[in-house]
Amino acid sequence: MNDQPKPILEMLGITKRFPGVLANDHVDLELYPGEVLALLGENGAGKSTLMNILVGLYRPDEGEIRMRGQRVEIHSPRDAAALGIGMVHQNFMLVKTMTVAENIILGLSDLPFVPDLREVSRRIRELSQRYRLQVDPDAYIWQLSVGEQQRVEILKLVYRGAEVLILDEPTAVLTPQEAQELQGVLRIMTAEGKSAIFITHKMEEVMTFSDWVRVLQQGRLTAVRKTGETSPQELARLMVGREVLFRLDRKDCVLGEKVLELHSVSALDDRGLPALREVAFDIHGGEILGIAGVAGNGQSQLAEVVTGLRRTAQGRILIRGKDLTHASPLELIRAGVSHIPADRIGMGAVGNMAVADNLAMKGYRGSPLSERGVLRPRNILEFAKRMIEAFRISTPTPNTRIKFLSGGNIQKAILAREIDACDGLMVAVYPARGLDVGATEAVRKMLLSQREQGLAVLLISEDLEELLTIADRITVLFAGQIMGIVPSAETTVEMLGLMMAGVPLADLPALGTHDPTPGSSPA
Amino acid sequence: MRIVFEKRQSISRQALILVPVISFLVSLLLGAILLLISGANPLTTYAAMARGTFGSVYSLSETLVKAIPLMLTGLGVSIAFRMQFWNIGAEGQLVLGGVAAAWAALFLNGVIPDALLLPVAILVGMLAGAFWAGVPAGLKAYLGVDETLTSLMLNYVAILLASHLYYGPWRDPQGYGFPGTAQFPAAAWLPRLWGRAHWGLIFAVIAAALLWFILNRTRWGFELKIIGENKTAAHYLGINIARNVLLALLLSGALSGLAGACEVTGISRRLQQGLSIGYGYTAIIVAWMAQLNSFAVLFVAVLMGALLVGGDQVQMMMRLPASMGLVLQGMILFPMLAGSLFTEYRLRLIRREPATETPPATPVPGAEVQS
Numbered sequence: 001m002n003d004q005p006k007p008i009l010e011m012l013g014i015t016k017r018f019p020g021v022l023a024n025d026h027v028d029l030e031l032y033p034g035e036v037l038a039l040l041g042e043n044g045a046g047k048s049t050l051m052n053i054l055v056g057l058y059r060p061d062e063g064e065i066r067m068r069g070q071r072v073e074i075h076s077p078r079d080a081a082a083l084g085i086g087m088v089h090q091n092f093m094l095v096k097t098m099t100v101a102e103n104i105i106l107g108l109s110d111l112p113f114v115p116d117l118r119e120v121s122r123r124i125r126e127l128s129q130r131y132r133l134q135v136d137p138d139a140y141i142w143q144l145s146v147g148e149q150q151r152v153e154i155l156k157l158v159y160r161g162a163e164v165l166i167l168d169e170p171t172a173v174l175t176p177q178e179a180q181e182l183q184g185v186l187r188i189m190t191a192e193g194k195s196a197i198f199i200t201h202k203m204e205e206v207m208t209f210s211d212w213v214r215v216l217q218q219g220r221l222t223a224v225r226k227t228g229e230t231s232p233q234e235l236a237r238l239m240v241g242r243e244v245l246f247r248l249d250r251k252d253c254v255l256g257e258k259v260l261e262l263h264s265v266s267a268l269d270d271r272g273l274p275a276l277r278e279v280a281f282d283i284h285g286g287e288i289l290g291i292a293g294v295a296g297n298g299q300s301q302l303a304e305v306v307t308g309l310r311r312t313a314q315g316r317i318l319i320r321g322k323d324l325t326h327a328s329p330l331e332l333i334r335a336g337v338s339h340i341p342a343d344r345i346g347m348g349a350v351g352n353m354a355v356a357d358n359l360a361m362k363g364y365r366g367s368p369l370s371e372r373g374v375l376r377p378r379n380i381l382e383f384a385k386r387m388i389e390a391f392r393i394s395t396p397t398p399n400t401r402i403k404f405l406s407g408g409n410i411q412k413a414i415l416a417r418e419i420d421a422c423d424g425l426m427v428a429v430y431p432a433r434g435l436d437v438g439a440t441e442a443v444r445k446m447l448l449s450q451r452e453q454g455l456a457v458l459l460i461s462e463d464l465e466e467l468l469t470i471a472d473r474i475t476v477l478f479a480g481q482i483m484g485i486v487p488s489a490e491t492t493v494e495m496l497g498l499m500m501a502g503v504p505l506a507d508l509p510a511l512g513t514h515d516p517t518p519g520s521s522p523a
Numbered sequence: 524m525r526i527v528f529e530k531r532q533s534i535s536r537q538a539l540i541l542v543p544v545i546s547f548l549v550s551l552l553l554g555a556i557l558l559l560i561s562g563a564n565p566l567t568t569y570a571a572m573a574r575g576t577f578g579s580v581y582s583l584s585e586t587l588v589k590a591i592p593l594m595l596t597g598l599g600v601s602i603a604f605r606m607q608f609w610n611i612g613a614e615g616q617l618v619l620g621g622v623a624a625a626w627a628a629l630f631l632n633g634v635i636p637d638a639l640l641l642p643v644a645i646l647v648g649m650l651a652g653a654f655w656a657g658v659p660a661g662l663k664a665y666l667g668v669d670e671t672l673t674s675l676m677l678n679y680v681a682i683l684l685a686s687h688l689y690y691g692p693w694r695d696p697q698g699y700g701f702p703g704t705a706q707f708p709a710a711a712w713l714p715r716l717w718g719r720a721h722w723g724l725i726f727a728v729i730a731a732a733l734l735w736f737i738l739n740r741t742r743w744g745f746e747l748k749i750i751g752e753n754k755t756a757a758h759y760l761g762i763n764i765a766r767n768v769l770l771a772l773l774l775s776g777a778l779s780g781l782a783g784a785c786e787v788t789g790i791s792r793r794l795q796q797g798l799s800i801g802y803g804y805t806a807i808i809v810a811w812m813a814q815l816n817s818f819a820v821l822f823v824a825v826l827m828g829a830l831l832v833g834g835d836q837v838q839m840m841m842r843l844p845a846s847m848g849l850v851l852q853g854m855i856l857f858p859m860l861a862g863s864l865f866t867e868y869r870l871r872l873i874r875r876e877p878a879t880e881t882p883p884a885t886p887v888p889g890a891e892v893q894s
Binding site for chain 2: 339357362
């Protein structure tokens with residue numbers, strides 16, 4: 001759209017090697033003022049490496065960076081900031097016990113010994129008005145929602161005069177409505193001549209947010225497209241290197257017996273505050289129940305309560321009719337509950353142990369992996385080889401420490417172990433988070449096949465498309481409460497979005513009609 | 524050209540052997556400089572140390588006398604450390620093991636058959652050590668009390684209890700006021716192999732093999748490994764962390780207790796002053812230097828035993844001040860500890876010009892394979 005002759009930023013022939021991996025292989029990048037560039041690629045394609053080079057966290061082995069036509073050396077994030085480059089990382093870099101204003105000036109090099117916080121607040125208000133980044137400069141970070149925290153991160157960059165903003169998968173933590181607001185913010189900024197680079201692996205976002213898109217595949221730049229002249233299908237093919245099925249084959253399933261029942265379950269979070277309030281639902285065999293919600297609304301606590309990792313404060317949990325409310329994790333494992341945790345490296349796997357050992361971590365308790373308390377290394381290896389093949393886990397050997405595998409392959413190993421051990425209920429928390437198209441497809445297929453085998457699946461996800469494609473029913477959690485349970489065939493992203501923002505199903509406009517008066521329909 | 528310090532993807536066997544050897548040579552070099560400064564001939568000093576530690580069957584036995592308690596306590600400490608349980612109470616567990624073994628040797632004599640006296644004394648010693656480790660372990664596992672302080676403070680309790688006993692109620696009436704109990708009956712003497720080297724060596728080797736088997740071949744060991752590596756994962760996998768840590772610590776304490784029992788029945792043959800000379804603390808260094816590997820503990824313990832004996836040699840034969848022996852011990856330890864870094868990391872020289880194509884070597888983090 002913006003064919004000004006001078007690019008603000010150029011990266012030429014950037015190459016970066018890590019032991020055993022070529023993370024970036026002569027990658028070129030051009031960014032013009034007023035432009036949003038999407039950087040699209042699978043996990044491990046080299047998007048984050050490239051951006052980390054741009055903000056000075058890594059040094060390139062080869063290649064050069066030019067800012068406004070001048071060759072520059074970026075040794076640290078401070079150098080990058082001085083050049084007007086700033087990045088909003090996936091995990092926010094904010095100090096929770098400090099205010100917004102304090103966070104924004106934190107780390108500024110030209111700060112007076114005693115900063116004039118009132119002046120800082122005034123400037124923040126001014127900037128937040130100009131860019132519609134609504135946030136109270138005097139609020140503490142811990143008081144803010146995730147979406148607001150992201151606004152603070154963006155304000156931080158703008159305050160420092162950033163001309164090039166890098167956003168690393170910014171919509172992962174947002175409701176659809178918040179994502180739309182973010183789009184508006186970017187539009188104002190680009191209208192002023194600022195530019196943005198947007199890391200993502202979601203095609204829809206590329207289409208809505210960007211002007212240009214650059215596709216990376218295995219460290220190499222494989223395509224440059226004008227967004228208006230491409231399609232999600234083409235992008236998916238460019239990214240994966242083959243056609244991707246977007247429609248998964250979801251067979252009709254006969255509902256089995258009730259596997260999981262929650263009777264007004266309440267639980268506290270780590271700080272002792274209510275995290276779940278009287279949550280009630282049940283899941284039958286052959287059914288996937290999806291849980292939607294913005295992160296931090298009780299989803300992780302729900303998974304922990306069901307798997308025995310968190311105490312139930314009130315209510316009852318039944319599995320196949322048996323009361324297992326205060327059961328230990330082991331009792332629940334024995335009752336056939338499997339769990340794909342949100343935190344793969346921290347909880348789901350033991351990084352320093354071999355892939356084979358990690359695969360055996362559920363089955364080691366009995367034959368054939370162990371006999372009378374003694375492990376059978378040969379059987380463990382045999383089992384591991386079978387799992388590695390069946391789930392197409394890419395690992396040099398079964399004895400490689402699992403931390404050397406990519407995120408997608410670690411996730412596949414966890415899935416393999418949990419699916420093999422599952423005998424009733426599968427609790428899957430963000431199972432496809434951060435995975436690329438190929439791995440996501442594999443994970444979803446596995447969950448669907450679990451369902452076809454008559455197992456019950458509790459799927460917690462932040463990806464509404466995913467829930468709509470594979471779940472049978474969807475329920476939305478907001479502030480630890482259930483906003484409603486709807487069959488996925490009868491719901492839309494908009495409806496879910498409203499419920500995620502705290503509007504109970506009962507208060508939504510009637511299904512199918514566009515009646516704007518709330519509270520008129522008994523859902 | 525640049526020098527890059529990067530983490531090894533897998534620890535090479537070569538490095539595992541080469542690194543300690545080279546570190547040891549560096550240590551000798553550093554020690555030599557120090558000896559030259561203080562006017563001693565490094566070669567003759569080292570020769571004296573070597574002769575005094577490995578030079579004869581007798582000197583080797585003296586080295587082993589020091590090494591055996593280090594092996595047993597080192598093994599005990601390494602199990603605890605694997606659980607990330609900072610047991611610094613091996614000294615107290617050793618002393619209490621010695622006290623309990625002495626009690627059995629002195630007071631069960633004639634009560635139980637002679638043939639059972641030694642086995643019972645050793646068993647009682649192990650139980651006492653286990654109990655002494657079980658106290659901080661139980662407090663930690665069920666009440667969350669920090670183990671570092673409790674295990675450390677229990678050392679003083681055990682040491683003072685022992686000295687109360689040999690100065691007070693258990694003192695040998697015919698001992699001319701010497702602080703110590705009467706000599707144990709011969710039935711409670713731990714047999715010696717040669718010199719003063721005793722059966723404790725056999726116990727230590729068996730213990731190392733047993734530990735290796737437990738950790739690598741049993742279900743329990745598998746759970747212990749998981750707990751040691753990642754407690755969150757262990758909890759998620761349904762492993763009872765509190766009970767397992769407690770059991771591991773009982774085993775840890777039992778080994779230190781065994782060390783104490785062997786000391787009193789094999790060396791002094793009475794409970795007397797000098798039982799607590801810091802083996803339990805040195806064991807912490809032994810365990811770390813051996814990187815918690817049970818067989819490596821045996822070798823490191825021999826090295827440390829040699830350093831202790833060699834330090835005495837420097838003092839006696841070379842007429843250097845006693846502190847020189849200690850300084851040399853430290854000099855030798857530092858490069859060894861620093862060197863262990865190179866088993867995990869390596870230095871790589873990178874030449875700028877020819878774009879050295881890194882072969883996509885086997886483990887490729889980040890390169891996703893589609894399914």
